[in-house]
Amino acid sequence: MKIVVCIKQVPDAKDVRLDPKTNTLAREGVASIMNPYDRHALEAGVCLKEQYGGTVTVLTMGPPQAEEVLRDAVACGADEAILVSDRAFAGADTWATTYTLAKAIEKLDGYDLVLCGKQAIDGDTAQVGPGLAQRLNIPYITYARKINECTREVIRLERMTDDGYDEVEMDLPALLTVVKEINEPRIPSLKGKMKAKKLQITTYTAADLKADPNCLGLKGSPTQVARVFSPEMRGDRSMITGTVAEQVEQLFEKLEDCLS
Amino acid sequence: MDYFLTEEQQMIVDVARQITDELIIPQRAELDEKEEFPHEILGAIAQADLFGLYVPEKYGGYGGGCFEIVLALEQFGRGCVGVATSYAASALGIYPVLLSGSEEMKDKYLPEIVSGTKRAAFALTEANAGSDASGIQTTAVLDGDEWVLNGTKQWITNGGEAQIYTVVAITDKSKGARGASMFVVEDTDPGFSYGPKEKKLGIRASATRELVFKDCRIPKDRLVGRKGMGFIMVMKTLDLSRPGIAALGVGLGQAALDEAVVYAKQRVQFGRPIISFQAVQHMLADMAIEVEASRALVYNAAKHIAAHPESMSKASSMCKVFATDMAMKVATDAVQVLAGYGYMREYPVEKMMRDAKILQIYEGTNQIQRNVIGQELNKEYTRNS
Numbered sequence: 001m002k003i004v005v006c007i008k009q010v011p012d013a014k015d016v017r018l019d020p021k022t023n024t025l026a027r028e029g030v031a032s033i034m035n036p037y038d039r040h041a042l043e044a045g046v047c048l049k050e051q052y053g054g055t056v057t058v059l060t061m062g063p064p065q066a067e068e069v070l071r072d073a074v075a076c077g078a079d080e081a082i083l084v085s086d087r088a089f090a091g092a093d094t095w096a097t098t099y100t101l102a103k104a105i106e107k108l109d110g111y112d113l114v115l116c117g118k119q120a121i122d123g124d125t126a127q128v129g130p131g132l133a134q135r136l137n138i139p140y141i142t143y144a145r146k147i148n149e150c151t152r153e154v155i156r157l158e159r160m161t162d163d164g165y166d167e168v169e170m171d172l173p174a175l176l177t178v179v180k181e182i183n184e185p186r187i188p189s190l191k192g193k194m195k196a197k198k199l200q201i202t203t204y205t206a207a208d209l210k211a212d213p214n215c216l217g218l219k220g221s222p223t224q225v226a227r228v229f230s231p232e233m234r235g236d237r238s239m240i241t242g243t244v245a246e247q248v249e250q251l252f253e254k255l256e257d258c259l260s
Numbered sequence: 261m262d263y264f265l266t267e268e269q270q271m272i273v274d275v276a277r278q279i280t281d282e283l284i285i286p287q288r289a290e291l292d293e294k295e296e297f298p299h300e301i302l303g304a305i306a307q308a309d310l311f312g313l314y315v316p317e318k319y320g321g322y323g324g325g326c327f328e329i330v331l332a333l334e335q336f337g338r339g340c341v342g343v344a345t346s347y348a349a350s351a352l353g354i355y356p357v358l359l360s361g362s363e364e365m366k367d368k369y370l371p372e373i374v375s376g377t378k379r380a381a382f383a384l385t386e387a388n389a390g391s392d393a394s395g396i397q398t399t400a401v402l403d404g405d406e407w408v409l410n411g412t413k414q415w416i417t418n419g420g421e422a423q424i425y426t427v428v429a430i431t432d433k434s435k436g437a438r439g440a441s442m443f444v445v446e447d448t449d450p451g452f453s454y455g456p457k458e459k460k461l462g463i464r465a466s467a468t469r470e471l472v473f474k475d476c477r478i479p480k481d482r483l484v485g486r487k488g489m490g491f492i493m494v495m496k497t498l499d500l501s502r503p504g505i506a507a508l509g510v511g512l513g514q515a516a517l518d519e520a521v522v523y524a525k526q527r528v529q530f531g532r533p534i535i536s537f538q539a540v541q542h543m544l545a546d547m548a549i550e551v552e553a554s555r556a557l558v559y560n561a562a563k564h565i566a567a568h569p570e571s572m573s574k575a576s577s578m579c580k581v582f583a584t585d586m587a588m589k590v591a592t593d594a595v596q597v598l599a600g601y602g603y604m605r606e607y608p609v610e611k612m613m614r615d616a617k618i619l620q621i622y623e624g625t626n627q628i629q630r631n632v633i634g635q636e637l638n639k640e641y642t643r644n645s
């Protein structure tokens with residue numbers, strides 16, 4: 001089985017700042033990590049490989065230093081790594097990103113399953129997984145929380161919902177986005193780290209992808225950020241304490257006050 | 261201090277550190293409290309390839325030796341000596357096979373150790389044979405194509421949790437020091453059972469049990485190396501593994517120092533952080549000196565042992581004594597710095613103090629190590645004069 005995992009390098013949520021002038025993320029000096037949901041997608045891919053055989057290829061679109069997350073992924077069990085990198089890709093929104101990723105995946109030597117995290121913690125759109133499936137013209141399921149069975153023809157899994165889960169089945173090739181409940185990502189192994197260090201990383205440029213320049217990067221991105229701001233804190237907050245019975249009573253009093 | 265590790269040695273440290281920080285430290289208090297064996301953590305250690313550190317590449321291992329396992333054990337010891345002991349005891353248990361086993365034996369057992377599908381244990385001690393191994397009473401008698409074992413081993417780490425046991429038994433009482441042999445017993449062998457799990461002061465995540473052999477029959481080819489070489493294998497095995505115990509001391513000492521310094525900076529008495537009192541500062545300074553001196557000695561002893569397998573004893577005993585006496589002292593001092601809070605289970609230093617004690621006892625007490633060093637000195641100076 002050929003598994004592709006799309007991963008993104010994101011600023012470590014612990015020290016993210018916004019540039020007040022440009023309203024974009026100030027990435028300078030901020031540590032970068034693999035998007036945490038993508039780590040779960042990678043683990044899901046590696047587990048499938050271990051169970052059913054096959055290969056895991058990780059793919060990231062980003063600047064040259066995004067190579068770090070690819071090496072990290074190989075240390076955690078991926079076999080091959082592809083960096084999709086070109087100045088022309090800069091400033092891409094999810095529309096241009098899915099176009100570019102789809103071009104890169106189509107350039108691969110076939111695939112059975114594409115895995116993505118449910119969303120990236122910097123943009124938080126959750127659009128890239130579904131958008132990419134649309135571009136590739138394959139079916140997709142979001143919020144996968146457990147894979148029950150997977151053959152080269154079909155995958156059976158649980159999709160997390162607000163109040164439980166659905167059991168779903170989908171023909172392959174297909175795309176999944178995963179939630180963190182799906183697994184516990186592994187710690188990189190010694191052999192993985194040694195392999196990652198030596199690994200030749202393949203780079204795909206815009207020319208390699210034979211991409212339409214008008215669909216790439218800022219140019220290919222219909223999204224425009226009009227304004228970025230921190231929402232004002234609204235309302236008063238107070239802590240209710242005491243026994244459960246006391247807390248419930250207090251809560252009712254407060255609600256009554258609000259309603260009257 | 262910088263020990264100028266190679267890139268690969270640093271990778272070993274990094275992998276072991278991540279396991280320690282993300283898995284061992286968050287779980288250690290609960291494992292200790294519940295006296296629970298760390299199955300999940302050992303699984304993660306196996307997945308990270310660290311069970312193969314000391315196993316040659318041809319059996320799927322990394323191909324390192326004493327120094328590589330010392331690097332990993334220092335990290336694990338920083339997290340929890342109970343968990344680390346469970347890992348270390350598996351190495352101890354398989355060393356006789358690694359050192360003296362036949363090619364078939366190595367082919368059979370080493371890959372299972374590397375993959376983590378099986379764990380090993382080392383069984384020497386008996387009720388009447390502690391420091392004095394010559395007192396063992398377990399016997400092995402050849403009966404046709406099988407050895408028949410009878411006797412009871414005591415305080416065996418990984419007892420009941422391991423699948424591969426290296427067991428020392430008397431094969432010819434009249435031969436004295438050449439009267440014992442080493443055997444591999446598997447958990448499923450007939451006539452082999454376990455006593456109850458011991459309740460201990462420290463390293464409570466590790467399992468310590470009695471092994472009971474009642475007409476336990478094993479195939480003839482489970483004899484490790486040659487008959488009569490049991491005690492010699494015991495010496496070599498322990499010489500090779502003791503720097504690992506020393507490394508646990510370094511890791512534990514470092515952890516205790518870290519806790520003490522962090523606490524001393526934030527605890528305010530008489531209007532000042534207690535680290536500003538010279539009495540506290542000097543205690544921390546001594547702890548830091550002793551941890552670093554131990555690390556330097558242990559690293560170098562491990563490298564010496566890897567390079568000079570013919571003269572392991574003195575280096576092995578010296579680093580074990582120094583680093584484990586240090587660990588006991590530094591852990592006790594850390595409790596003193598945290599004082600009442602340190603005495604409470606809410607903080608990790610009381611567990612470190614409980615755990616440190618075993619390091620001075622197992623794999624040969626520190627008194628016995630001093631005997632060894634003294635005897636080696638005597639030999640050296642006789643030779644040189």
Ligand SMILES: Cc1cc2nc3c(=O)[nH]c(=O)nc-3n(C[C@H](O)[C@H](O)[C@H](O)COP(=O)(O)OP(=O)(O)OC[C@H]3O[C@@H](n4cnc5c(N)ncnc54)[C@H](O)[C@@H]3O)c2cc1C
Nearest residue numbers: 382383384385390391415416417621622623624625627628
């Ligand atoms: C938690 C735990 C785990 C263990 N795991 C294992 C294991 O996996 N496998 C295994 O085989 N064993 C194991 N042991 C046994 C351990 O190695 C022995 O406890 C140790 O060798 C000391 O033996 P003893 O306790 O019988 O002490 P003793 O030999 O009775 O010693 C008592 C005291 O006398 C001193 N003493 C004895 N002889 C001399 C001497 N000649 N000179 C100076 N002082 C001397 C000792 O230093 C000690 O202070 C374990 C023990 C414990 C507590």
